[in-house]
Amino acid sequence: xxxxxxxxxxxxxxxxxxxxxxxxxxxxxxxxxxxxxxxxxxxxxxxxxxxxxxxxxxxxxxxxxxxxxxxxxxxxxxxxxxxxxxxxxxxxxxxxxxxxxxxxxxxxxxxxxxxxxxxxxxxxxxxxxxxxxxxxxxxxxxxxxxxxxxxxxxxxxxxxxxxxxxxxxxxxxxxxxxxxxxxxxxxxxxxxxxxxxxxxxxxxxxxxxxxxxxxxxxxxxxxxxxxxxxx
Amino acid sequence: xxxxxxxxxxxxxxxxxxxxxxxxxxxxxxxxxxxxxxxxxxxxxxxxxxxxxxxxxxxxxxxxxxxxxxxxxxxxxxxxxxxxxxxxxxxxxxxxxxxxxxxxxxxxxxxxxxxxxxxxxxxxxxxxxxxxxxxxxxxxxxxxxxxxxxxxxxxxxxxxxxxxxx
Numbered sequence: 001x002x003x004x005x006x007x008x009x010x011x012x013x014x015x016x017x018x019x020x021x022x023x024x025x026x027x028x029x030x031x032x033x034x035x036x037x038x039x040x041x042x043x044x045x046x047x048x049x050x051x052x053x054x055x056x057x058x059x060x061x062x063x064x065x066x067x068x069x070x071x072x073x074x075x076x077x078x079x080x081x082x083x084x085x086x087x088x089x090x091x092x093x094x095x096x097x098x099x100x101x102x103x104x105x106x107x108x109x110x111x112x113x114x115x116x117x118x119x120x121x122x123x124x125x126x127x128x129x130x131x132x133x134x135x136x137x138x139x140x141x142x143x144x145x146x147x148x149x150x151x152x153x154x155x156x157x158x159x160x161x162x163x164x165x166x167x168x169x170x171x172x173x174x175x176x177x178x179x180x181x182x183x184x185x186x187x188x189x190x191x192x193x194x195x196x197x198x199x200x201x202x203x204x205x206x207x208x209x210x211x212x213x214x215x216x217x218x219x220x221x222x223x224x225x226x227x228x229x230x231x
Numbered sequence: 232x233x234x235x236x237x238x239x240x241x242x243x244x245x246x247x248x249x250x251x252x253x254x255x256x257x258x259x260x261x262x263x264x265x266x267x268x269x270x271x272x273x274x275x276x277x278x279x280x281x282x283x284x285x286x287x288x289x290x291x292x293x294x295x296x297x298x299x300x301x302x303x304x305x306x307x308x309x310x311x312x313x314x315x316x317x318x319x320x321x322x323x324x325x326x327x328x329x330x331x332x333x334x335x336x337x338x339x340x341x342x343x344x345x346x347x348x349x350x351x352x353x354x355x356x357x358x359x360x361x362x363x364x365x366x367x368x369x370x371x372x373x374x375x376x377x378x379x380x381x382x383x384x385x386x387x388x389x390x391x392x393x394x395x396x397x
Contacts, residue, residue: 183344184308191343200341207340 017042023066023132024048030065034058037137039109047110049137056148058136059120063153067124068134071154074120074161076168079105079112080194087201114139118147118170120157140170149175167192240386248385252297252323253377254285259296259320261313263303266330266363270302273366284373293319298376300369301353302329304339305346317353323388325380327372328355331362338362 020040027048028035034054039047050058062068081103086096105115118140123133140147149172150157161172162181169190172178180187189196234240240248258281262270273279274288281288290296293316305313317326328349331337336347349355356379359372 182308187307189343196343198341198343200336200347 015042019132020046023134027062027066027134030061031058036139037111039111041109045133045135047135047137049110049112049139052138052140052147055118055136055138056150056153059122059150059153062122062134062136066134067126068122068132070123070125070131071156072121072123072133074118074150074157074164076164076170076192077108077117077119078115078168078192078194079107079117080115081105082194084195084197084201087198088203088205089201092205110135110137112137112139115142116140116145116168116170118164120150120160145169146171146173148173151175166190169193235385235389237386240384245385246381249381249383253380256284256286256298256325256373256377256380257290257296258286258288258373259290259293259299259316260288261299261301261303261316263301263305263309264330264332266302266332269363269366270300270329270369273369276366279366279370281370281373284370284377286373293317294321296320297323298325298327300327300329301333301349302363302369304332304337305349306344307346308344310346310352313349314352323383325356325376326353327357327359327369327376329359329361329369329372330364331360334358334360 017040020042024038024040024046028038031048031050031054034050034057035048036051037047037049041047048058048062081100090096105112107113107117116139117137119135119137121133121135123131125131138147145168147170149161151161151172151174158176159181161175162178164170165172165175165178166180166183166187167190179185183191234244235248258274260267260270260274274281274286286298293299297320299317299320301313317324326349328334332339332345333349336342336345339345340347346352350358357372357376359368361368364372
């Protein structure tokens with residue numbers, strides 16, 4: 001993965017981030033066995049992957065004991081490679097290689113064992129900017145997409161969890177009202193899952209690909225006067 | 232308006248009525264996305280001055296409006312509201328569909344949530360292409376609509392089937 005090598009190269013050059021590493025050590029000690037993965041990007045951020053059962057307690061500890069009282073966002077990730085690839089685009093736009101639908105799942109920083117993850121970002125805003133922040137993640141097994149709601153800790157997580165529920169189909173136990181937020185109430189399916197088909201893309205390639213404009217130093221095909229005139 | 236109902240409108244009277252109608256269009260607006268900024272420029276700024284065309288923007292209610300300008304990305308969740316407010320407008324009523332999203336889905340042609348063209352729901356009189364269209368394009372759309380109204384046979388419209396939105 002190109003991004004991973006870039007990150008690795010950056011980290012080789014970047015100075016060690018002692019503050020974040022100290023914070024990671026403290027948090028790992030406080031959370032104990034709950035921590036199953038972690039990642040420090042010097043100068044950028046801290047990631048902590050916890051077990052699903054410890055999700056609520058981990059958020060509570062990070063909020064109350066470490067003072068990360070600002071809830072930034074909560075969302076889900078579907079790491080599965082899209083079974084649709086690039087849909088019909090690949091037939092027209094051959095410049096980009098077709099992705100392998102059978103490729104193994106690659107998860108991001110702090111690792112992961114499952115297709116779905118829930119993650120949230122908390123920040124410590126007591127000091128002037130730049131604020132410290134941490135991203136907490138949890139793996140969800142495919143056959144049981146449930147996790148405990150953190151609404152009792154952060155009321156602002158309410159709508160984030162509703163969105164995550166309708167977009168990924170992840171249930172938040174203890175949520176005060178899991179209803180559709182963005183989608184019509186009769187909507188079927190979970191649109192942000194990778195295997196959710198975009199019907200328009202199944203029947204034709206992206207219309208924009210057809211109108212490939214020539215580069216400035218290339219001759220325009222056909223009538224040069226009208227090329228690009230519709231922009 | 233017994234004359235209109237009877238269908239025996241003298242031509243000069245029709246023409247007079249249509250002229251009166253087309254130069255006092257109360258435009259009700261559905262600004263849903265970035266097109267609404269261009270619509271705002273056309274409707275509410277002195278530079279484009281839509282009132283010189285006889286259009287009165289910003290009525291207090293769709294019930295007072297003659298034309299609705301739907302500008303921006305219509306989502307499936309928004310459609311029932313658009314339909315409902317359209318049904319509240321009094322006939323004769325006209326629809327201007329402004330911008331690629333409203334016309335056909337535009338850049339969201341493959342989206343799971345965007346309606347691919349408001350004409351699936353409402354009878355559109357004028358389509359304005361562009362992403363977003365310039366305010367001048369909206370003004371041209373209004374002029375086209377006025378030409379259309381000017382040619383209309385009021386008696387036909389009056390006695391014809393009412394516009395029913397499915």
